Amino acid sequence: MHQPTTQPRPSIYYPYQVFQPWLASQHGTQPRQQVVIVGNGPAGMVTALELARHGVASVVLGAELQFSQGSRAIVFTRRSMEILQQVGVAERMTEAGLPWRFGNSFYRGQRVFRMEAPHDADDRFYPMLNLQQQYMEEYLHDACAANPLIEVRWGNKAVAVSQREGFAEVRVDTPEGEYTLQSDWVVDASGGRSAIRSATGLQMEGASYEGFFVIADIRIELPLPTERLAFFDPEWNPGNTILMHREPHGIWRVDYQLPEGETPEEALRPESLKARIDAQLAMIGHAGTPWEMDWSSVYSARTLTLADFVHGNLIFTGDAAHLLPIFGVRGANTAFQDAQSLGWHLAYVVKGLAGPRLLANHSAERVGAAREIIAEAGKSVRFMTPPTKGFRLLRDAVLSLSLQHEFVRPLYHWRTSRPHEYTHSMLNSPGDDNALFTEGPAHGAPPRNIRLAADDYLLDHLGGGFDLLYFTEADTLPEAIQAVVRQTRARGVALRVSAVGHGGPVAGADQCFADADGHFRDRYGVRASGAAYLLRPDQHVCARWLTLDAHRLQAAIQAALPQ
Amino acid sequence: MHPTATLPIEGLEAVYDALAQAIDQAGPDKAELFLVKLALLNANALADAGVFQHHVQAALQDL
Numbered sequence: 001m002h003q004p005t006t007q008p009r010p011s012i013y014y015p016y017q018v019f020q021p022w023l024a025s026q027h028g029t030q031p032r033q034q035v036v037i038v039g040n041g042p043a044g045m046v047t048a049l050e051l052a053r054h055g056v057a058s059v060v061l062g063a064e065l066q067f068s069q070g071s072r073a074i075v076f077t078r079r080s081m082e083i084l085q086q087v088g089v090a091e092r093m094t095e096a097g098l099p100w101r102f103g104n105s106f107y108r109g110q111r112v113f114r115m116e117a118p119h120d121a122d123d124r125f126y127p128m129l130n131l132q133q134q135y136m137e138e139y140l141h142d143a144c145a146a147n148p149l150i151e152v153r154w155g156n157k158a159v160a161v162s163q164r165e166g167f168a169e170v171r172v173d174t175p176e177g178e179y180t181l182q183s184d185w186v187v188d189a190s191g192g193r194s195a196i197r198s199a200t201g202l203q204m205e206g207a208s209y210e211g212f213f214v215i216a217d218i219r220i221e222l223p224l225p226t227e228r229l230a231f232f233d234p235e236w237n238p239g240n241t242i243l244m245h246r247e248p249h250g251i252w253r254v255d256y257q258l259p260e261g262e263t264p265e266e267a268l269r270p271e272s273l274k275a276r277i278d279a280q281l282a283m284i285g286h287a288g289t290p291w292e293m294d295w296s297s298v299y300s301a302r303t304l305t306l307a308d309f310v311h312g313n314l315i316f317t318g319d320a321a322h323l324l325p326i327f328g329v330r331g332a333n334t335a336f337q338d339a340q341s342l343g344w345h346l347a348y349v350v351k352g353l354a355g356p357r358l359l360a361n362h363s364a365e366r367v368g369a370a371r372e373i374i375a376e377a378g379k380s381v382r383f384m385t386p387p388t389k390g391f392r393l394l395r396d397a398v399l400s401l402s403l404q405h406e407f408v409r410p411l412y413h414w415r416t417s418r419p420h421e422y423t424h425s426m427l428n429s430p431g432d433d434n435a436l437f438t439e440g441p442a443h444g445a446p447p448r449n450i451r452l453a454a455d456d457y458l459l460d461h462l463g464g465g466f467d468l469l470y471f472t473e474a475d476t477l478p479e480a481i482q483a484v485v486r487q488t489r490a491r492g493v494a495l496r497v498s499a500v501g502h503g504g505p506v507a508g509a510d511q512c513f514a515d516a517d518g519h520f521r522d523r524y525g526v527r528a529s530g531a532a533y534l535l536r537p538d539q540h541v542c543a544r545w546l547t548l549d550a551h552r553l554q555a556a557i558q559a560a561l562p563q
Numbered sequence: 564m565h566p567t568a569t570l571p572i573e574g575l576e577a578v579y580d581a582l583a584q585a586i587d588q589a590g591p592d593k594a595e596l597f598l599v600k601l602a603l604l605n606a607n608a609l610a611d612a613g614v615f616q617h618h619v620q621a622a623l624q625d626l
Contacts, residue, residue, distance in 0.1 A: 397599035407607045 002157045002173035004064045012219055012294045013249040014134045016066045021155025024172075024179035033059050034350055036170055036183035038158040038196060041068065042133070043318025043335040044189035045140040049087035050343020052149040053464050054494075054537065056350050059181070060150060061172060063157035063190075067141070070295035071132035071217050073332035074247055079419040079446065081125035082539075083336045086463045089139040090125070096135050098248055099126035103228035105412040112402040113412035115228070122449050122523065124457040128416075130226060130247050133332070161186050161196050161314055168313040185313050185346060189339070192319035200311065204323070206304035206374050211385040212258045213299055214267050218277060219250050220291035229284075230412070232399055236279035239392070241384050244280075251294060254280060257385060264298035301325040301381045305370035309338075309363040317342050322370040327380040330373055333417040338366050344537035353493055354561040361426050361562070369420035376415045383411065421445045422540055429534070429543035429556035439525025440533075441541045447533075448523045452513060458520075459539070461511060465494025466557070467535040470509065470548065471526045473501045477508030480550035488557055494537070495557075501529070536560060 008016040024030065035051060037044045040062030048058045076084075076093065084090045103115035117127035144150040159178070160171040168186040172179055188196045229244040240257035247253055254277055258267045266272060273296055281287055305322035309315055318335035345362035348354045386392035401408045422444030428434070434443045441448055450458040468485070470477060477485075477497065485508070488495045499506035500521070503514025515521055524533060524544075532548035533541055534556050543556035570578065582601075589597035606615045 393595055393599045394603075396596055397603055400596065401600055401603060405604070405607075408603065 001175065001177055002063070002155070002159075003175055004155050004157075006065060009066055009069050011070075011134075012292060013251060014067075014132065016134075019065045019154040021065060021175045022153035023174055023176050025176055030179065030181055032167065033057070033181065033183040035059070035185045035187060035346065036061065036158075036168075036181055037187040037189055038161075038170070039063075039188070039190035039318075039320070040137075040141070040144075040152055040154075041189065041191055041318070041335075042073065042136060042140065042332045043191075043320070043339045044187070045137070045144055046083065046087055046336055046339035047187055047189060047317060047342050047346075048144055048150045048152075049140065049147065050340055051347050051350075052147045053087070054344055054347030054351070055149070056347040057149040058151075058187075059183070060144065060152045061156040061158050061170070062152060062154050065154050067134045067137040070215075070297060071134070071247060071251065071253065072297075073133045073136070073329075074130050074245060074253055075329040075333075076129045076131065076136070077329060077333045077417050078123060078125045078127050079417075080333045080336045081129060082446075082449070082459055083340045084136075084140075085124075085459065086340065086539075087140070088143050089136075092139045093129060093131060093136065094125070096248060097129040097131035098226045098246060099129050100226040100228070100246075101127045102225075103230065103413075105230045105232065107232045107399045107402060110403055112399075113409045115413050117416070120449075122451045122457070124449060124451075124459065128329070130245060132247055132249075132251070135248075136332075158190065158196065160199065161188070163312045163314065166313070183313075184350065185315065187342065187346070188314060188316045188320045189318050189335075190320050192323050194316070194320040196314070197306070197316060197320055200314075202306055202311070204304035204306055206302070206323075207378070208304065209301040209325075209381050209385055209387055211260070211300060212262075212264055212267065213301075213385075214256055214258060214264075214273070214276075214296060215299065216254045216273055216277060216296040217247070217251050217294040218254060218291045219294060220252055220281075220286075220289055221250065222246075222252060222286060222289070231280075231283070232412075233396070234280075234283055236283060237276070239396075242280055244284075256280065258298075267298060268296055299326065301327070301385055303374040303378050303381065305367060305374060307367060309366055310359050315342065315346070315359070315363075317366075321366070322373075324370070324373055325377045325381050327384050328377055328416045330377055330417045334369070334373060337369065337419060340538050341366055348537075348561060351492060353491070355563045357426075357562040365420070365422045365425055368422070368424075372420060373417070380415070419446045425540075425542070426562065427536065427542050427560045429552070429559045431552055431555055432543040433546045434544055436546055437525045437544060440523065440544070442544075443541060445541050447535055447539050447541065450513075450520050450523060458513070461498065461513075462496075462535060463537065463539055465496060465537055466560070467533075467539070468495060468497045468553070469500055469524070469533040469535070470497060471500045471515075471521060471524070471529060471531045472506060473529045475504070475506055477506060478550070481548065481553060482508040484550045484553045484557070487554075493557070493561065534560070 035058040037060045101117040105113040157173045162169045170181045226246045231242040243255040245253040302323040317338045324330040398408045428443040497509045499509035499512045530547040534543040542560045
């Protein structure tokens with residue numbers, strides 16, 4: 001019998017609410033579900049919210065009765081905020097979080113590298129936003145609770161998933177015992193320690209690195225801005241790396257590598273934590289400043305992914321599908337992209353608007369993203385925690401040279417999470433004009449945001465289905481294009497048409513954006529009227545034309561929804 | 564592999580002595596670190612990752 005704790009988790013800043021468990025005895029016979037999502041973390045809830053946007057209901061199983069213990073994921077990228085905007089929680093995130101764009105690396109008391117993430121006037125969101133994961137989960141959960149298509153079942157732990165003919169069966173343990181739930185599709189979003197993944201015996205590809213890091217959240221007043229601080233090879237922890245991040249509510253994340261040979265248990269002893277945090281505070285000139293511990297944990301760097309996320313009627317997403325190092329904020333930020341992708345791909349298959357090849361495409365795209373992240377993150381990991389003598393020598397040589405030589409300093413910059421571009425996606429239209437553009441987002445890229453007016457941006461107006469951006473100075477869309485739009489909608493595919501040009505009404509367009517100074521056209525590489533972009537429901541570009549015609553629009557929509 | 568200028572013997576002799584003395588100056592604990600720093604500085608001046616790879620392969624021969 002699964003007995004999740006009913007005691008609120010300890011925290012000095014977050015008041016945990018204990019939810020009531022969902023009990024099968026209080027509900028009637030369980031019908032077969034369309035989608036059951038195992039795990040109510042970021043990946044699970046964003047998947048549910050995206051599915052709901054496309055009209056597909058889901059049941060979300062959460063093993064515990066509360067949001068996650070400790071701050072965990074605390075840095076959210078601009079693309080994550082754009083995805084969270086799509087599911088309706090970006091405003092609350094922005095209100096509660098701390099935006100930032102600078103990172104600093106220190107060696108021997110000298111700042112040897114400063115990262116400046118660009119912040120364009122066309123972007124609504126900052127490059128990074130710091131907020132504790134519990135708040136993010138709370139906001140996502142509120143959005144799920146307000147959505148009639150989503151049922152969150154607290155205290156429901158999925159203990160086994162069995163594949164049947166055309167559906168899957170989930171055995172769920174609860175405080176009153178087990179029940180069985182049948183579902184056309186099961187999404188495993190239960191995180192890095194997924195028991196479901198382990199039970200399938202599926203092997204992950206990639207590498208695990210030696211060495212552990214401690215994460216500790218402390219409450220302390222430090223007169224420092226919200227910027228990432230990284231300290232290499234400090235005297236109190238020779239050879240190792242320390243990271244610091246400001247969080248809301250007066251909390252600081254201190255993240256440090258353990259000396260070789262020390263176990264996580266030893267590292268998490270209160271006296272060990274205290275001595276090291278005191279040493280770090282002393283090194284940055286704040287010895288003796290009072291502080292209070294909130295939460296601590298240990299992690300190691302791994303770069304592992306499943307080679308396929310879709311197995312029969314079981315789909316893995318987020319950390320259940322891959323384990324990525326946190327250097328470069330790649331955990332939750334990758335999970336959001338996974339979930340946004342899965343949401344529409346799965347919804348369109350469930351609704352019969354595309355065949356199973358669409359799900360295969362989801363897997364191919366997101367496995368590709370995971371592999372790209374692994375290649376990039378591997379570089380960061382090898383710098384942060386050198387796996388061999390050779391890597392350590394090179395890292396130490398770079399540290400030493402960086403005091404006086406500019407050319408090695410960019411090696412301090414671990415590439416942060418960024419949206420993957422699905423450049424070679426099978427959904428990209430082969431017959432469009434992608435190659436003829438010299439500017440603008442190409443095949444598979446996310447769209448570029450545009451500031452339309454004060455507090456008004458292009459991405460505020462896109463999403464939830466396919467979007468056609470049509471650049472025109474005319475007052476009406478060509479009738480043949482309107483006919484394709486009507487036919488597409490008639491078979492249940494959401495397609496919104498936005499006219500970009502004079503800003504006045506355009507017959508056949510659902511919304512019109514004024515582009516008096518041509519800035520919008522420039523950002524999209526458009527030279528003349530009649531050009532267009534087709535965006536998928538996850539906003540990534542799947543076709544673009546210098547001159548759109550009805551035939552090629554139809555072909556692009558067909559390519560994006562393989563049968 | 565690289566038909567361009569090479570060091571005349573006087574230059575090579577100077578490098579020979581300078582490198583030997585610098586390794587001694589760095590000391591046994593820091594000699595490796597010193598050599599890796601030197602290699603990175605040389606690689607940057609070389610401005611050609613491909614040529615550097617050839618040098619790496621050549622240096623790995625006959626160890």
